[in-house]
Amino acid sequence: MMAHSPNGLMIRKLESIFSLCEEERQALARLPVQVTTFKADQDVVRIGDRPSQSCLLLEGFTCVYKLTAEGKRQIVAFHVPGDIPDLQSLHLKVMDNSVATVSACTLGFIPHEALHDICNRYPRITAALWRETLVDASIFREWMTGIGRREAYHRMAHLLCELRVRLTMVGLVKDQTFDLPITQTELADAIGASTVHVNRVLQELRADGLIRSKGTQVSILDWERLKAVGDFDPLYLHLRQDGNA
Amino acid sequence: MMAHSPNGLMIRKLESIFSLCEEERQALARLPVQVTTFKADQDVVRIGDRPSQSCLLLEGFTCVYKLTAEGKRQIVAFHVPGDIPDLQSLHLKVMDNSVATVSACTLGFIPHEALHDICNRYPRITAALWRETLVDASIFREWMTGIGRREAYHRMAHLLCELRVRLTMVGLVKDQTFDLPITQTELADAIGASTVHVNRVLQELRADGLIRSKGTQVSILDWERLKAVGDFDPLYLHLRQDGNA
DNA sequence: CGCCCTCTTGAGGTTACTCAAATATGGTGG
DNA sequence: CCACCATATTTGAGTAACCTCAAGAGGGCG
Numbered sequence: 001m002m003a004h005s006p007n008g009l010m011i012r013k014l015e016s017i018f019s020l021c022e023e024e025r026q027a028l029a030r031l032p033v034q035v036t037t038f039k040a041d042q043d044v045v046r047i048g049d050r051p052s053q054s055c056l057l058l059e060g061f062t063c064v065y066k067l068t069a070e071g072k073r074q075i076v077a078f079h080v081p082g083d084i085p086d087l088q089s090l091h092l093k094v095m096d097n098s099v100a101t102v103s104a105c106t107l108g109f110i111p112h113e114a115l116h117d118i119c120n121r122y123p124r125i126t127a128a129l130w131r132e133t134l135v136d137a138s139i140f141r142e143w144m145t146g147i148g149r150r151e152a153y154h155r156m157a158h159l160l161c162e163l164r165v166r167l168t169m170v171g172l173v174k175d176q177t178f179d180l181p182i183t184q185t186e187l188a189d190a191i192g193a194s195t196v197h198v199n200r201v202l203q204e205l206r207a208d209g210l211i212r213s214k215g216t217q218v219s220i221l222d223w224e225r226l227k228a229v230g231d232f233d234p235l236y237l238h239l240r241q242d243g244n245a
Numbered sequence: 246m247m248a249h250s251p252n253g254l255m256i257r258k259l260e261s262i263f264s265l266c267e268e269e270r271q272a273l274a275r276l277p278v279q280v281t282t283f284k285a286d287q288d289v290v291r292i293g294d295r296p297s298q299s300c301l302l303l304e305g306f307t308c309v310y311k312l313t314a315e316g317k318r319q320i321v322a323f324h325v326p327g328d329i330p331d332l333q334s335l336h337l338k339v340m341d342n343s344v345a346t347v348s349a350c351t352l353g354f355i356p357h358e359a360l361h362d363i364c365n366r367y368p369r370i371t372a373a374l375w376r377e378t379l380v381d382a383s384i385f386r387e388w389m390t391g392i393g394r395r396e397a398y399h400r401m402a403h404l405l406c407e408l409r410v411r412l413t414m415v416g417l418v419k420d421q422t423f424d425l426p427i428t429q430t431e432l433a434d435a436i437g438a439s440t441v442h443v444n445r446v447l448q449e450l451r452a453d454g455l456i457r458s459k460g461t462q463v464s465i466l467d468w469e470r471l472k473a474v475g476d477f478d479p480l481y482l483h484l485r486q487d488g489n490a
Numbered sequence: 491c492g493c494c495c496t497c498t499t500g501a502g503g504t505t506a507c508t509c510a511a512a513t514a515t516g517g518t519g520g
Numbered sequence: 521c522c523a524c525c526a527t528a529t530t531t532g533a534g535t536a537a538c539c540t541c542a543a544g545a546g547g548g549c550g
Contacts (some may be wrong), residue, residue, distance in 0.1 A: 015449040048480075068392040069476040074351040074390040088383070096383050096481040109505075124366055130375045133382065138333070138341050140385035145311040145319040146436025147393045183528065192393025194507055199530060215515085231314040235293075236341040396537075428496065441541055444498060460547095 005107035006033040013082045014128045016169075016240055024122050028243040031118065033108040038043060041180070044085070044107065051089045057081055060105030061181060065189065066097050076140060076184070078102065078163070079144050082170050087133055089116055103181035125199045135238050142236045147192040150231060155191040156201045157230030164220055165234055177219040205229075225240045250354035251278040257314050258327045259373045261414075261485055269367050276363065278353040287428070289330070289344040289352065296334045298354045302326050305350030306426060310434065311342050312445040319384060320435040323347065323408070323427070327415050332378055335360055346428035382482050387481045392437040395476060401446045402475030405456060409465055409477055422464040450474075 007029050014028070029086070033056065038044065044062065045051050062085050064077040074101060076097065079085045085099045090112055119126040122129045146155045182190075188198040205211050210226045212219045220226055252274050259265060259273070270370040278301065283289065289307065290296050307330050309322040321342065324330045328342045335357055344465055364371040384407075391400045412423045427435075450456050455471045457464045 021414055028485045036279075062252050064386070066386060068390065068394050070394075072394040074393040076386045084319075088379045091372060092483050094480065094483070096483070097386055120368055123368075123371075126368075126371060126375075127336060130371075130378070130441040133375070133379060134333045134337050137378065137382035137385060138337065140382060140389060141309070141311060141321045144321050144385060144392060144437075145313065147389060148434075149313050149315075149317040184530095185528080195528090196508080196530085199508055200506095203530085228272065235339065235417050238337050238339070238341070429498095430496080440496095441498085441540080442538060445538095448498085 003056060005029075006035055006056060007031055009058060009082050010056060010230050017128050018124065020124075024125060027118050027122060028125070031110055031114055033110055035106060038105045038107060040101055040103050040105075041208055042101050044101060045089070045095055047095050048097045049095045049241045050093050051086060051095065051112075053111045054084055054086050054115065054159045055099075056110060057083050057085060058106040058108050061102040061188065062099055062105060062107075063102050063190070064097050064099050068117060073189045075186060076143070076190065077136065078190065080163075080166050080170060080172070080200070084132060085130075087129060087136075091133040092127075092171055102186060131238075143190075146231075152191060153201045153204060154230055155193070156187070156198065157205060157210065157226050158220065158232050159187070159191060159230075160205075160220070161227055161230045161234075162234035162237070164223075165237060165239070169239065175219075176221070176223065177217055178214075179217045180217050180218045183189045250274075251280055251301060252276055254303060254327050255301055255413050261426060262373050262376060263369065265369075269370060272363050273370070276355055278355055278358050280351060280353050282335050283346045283350045283352060285346055285348050285350075287346050289346060290334070291342055291343045292340050294340045295338050296331060296340065296357075298356045299329055299331050299334055299360065300344075301353040302328050302330060303351040305430050306347040307344055307350060307352075308347050308431065308435070309342050309344050316333070318434045319437065320431060321388065322381065323435065325408075325415055325417070329374075329377060332374060332381075335374075347431060376483075383481045383483060388435075391429060391476075397436060397438045397442055398446045398449055399475055400438070401432070401443065402450060402455065403477050404432070404436060404475075405450075405463065405465070405476045406472055406477035406479075407482070409468075410482060410484070414484065420464075421466070421468065422462055424461050425458075425463045426461045 011020065011025055011242045014025050022030070035037050035058065044055060047066070056078050059081055062079045064079070064085055065073050065075045067073050070128075077085070086095065088097060115129070119129065150158070163180065164173060164178065167173045172178055184193045184198045184202070188195045191198070193201070206213070210220070210222050210229065212221055256265065256273050257268055265273070267362070280303065289300060292311070293388045303325050304326055307324045309324070309330060312317050312318050322330070331340065334340060360374070364374065391403050395403065408425065409418060409423065412418045415424055429443045429447070430440045433440045436443070438446070451469045455465070455467050455474065457466055471477075
């Protein structure tokens, strides 16, 4: 659907943060990226692993999750094309979470060595990657606030708002509609609710005329009201321009 | 109680991650730090602010919090001496959360300019500070997992485990006892529960012989069982040595 | 001594969970 | 193209965890 050159996706992303000079752009283009495809529901890295590479998501959706001793799962993040789900492993040797595909995915693996190399040479690229991890952290804070202090109905609206904005940034939203190949069980694990409750909350959002869904396609029928219901303020995404276009 | 030189605290912290060379140590010692004291319950920075400095916590406890539209508060992090609660503002211009003191505090403010300067000159210091923000993010993930998937009784045990380990790292635990000047309302905002429920959960932890408290002093009576109840694995804190000494 | 803040207790109500089963959907092979 | 299977969604009913409201009991400080 997109992502011709894996490096191109990354370059475009960094360009949205600051203007790269020619030298930086070429250094990024030279990064060795090993492209691999995954089926849905496969672990990419697991808690306890010590990866020697990070993965750039080129196509599809991934999630970051943790399990409790009781075997319950919490999804702490979804990632969309252009994101680097395990960038943290560049500086934290042992994974404290797992990363799995949600849909079929194309991933580009970049050796840590190459990333360290480019960071040592180009401080602005270091800053941009650091910034990426800071935005991830900001999203964690926002999700935590939702899980701790908002009801499930509002959390679901909030999540849909966030996905709509992030997918817009990478050109995956058309006519207020985007593909969301995420099951209700996965949505439940993300918002900290049961599958049954997510089902009821989604029905309520549909009944209230906020969204519509056909298969994996989700359409937002009333963006302003959905934002209001979700208590959604895109500030925490730290976008250049806000994604309301 | 500690922290003679503000810079000393930071140097000791970074030394626990990697060995600084003399030049790096001196550069850190030269960082301009403006020391200020705060009373309890005061905002240090607010959501929406665009700080030109970051603050190093020298004494006391601070928290990071967000508010929902309904006016409910979620505390997403506590910080202990040696932490830099708003280090993120070095690369994210607008604050997406507020930072407040929980107890009376001493803070050292360091201009972003000086931090950028030292980062440009010493890539290993950049890496260490980046790593700090990654550990913060790891803690967010763990808290989110707790709030989403563990019951309040277990979350409270988990939080006490975490504070015990982090305070041990900075020498603030003696005989399984530490000072915890955090009200039950604040604990409630941190674990995503009501004050009433926190009160009952604490009583249960005491009745179960896991902890004891006198005023703001908390003693851990059975570390192994508290860890088990809290489903606590210190992996996510990414310590050099585990804090079980 | 009295005030304010925090902690504690009780009671009733709500959100959301679990268990269980039925229905729909989508992909696959005959 | 259809039958079949696995997976996902939907529904119902009973239950548990937790919340809100309200009021009383410390406890530290001016």
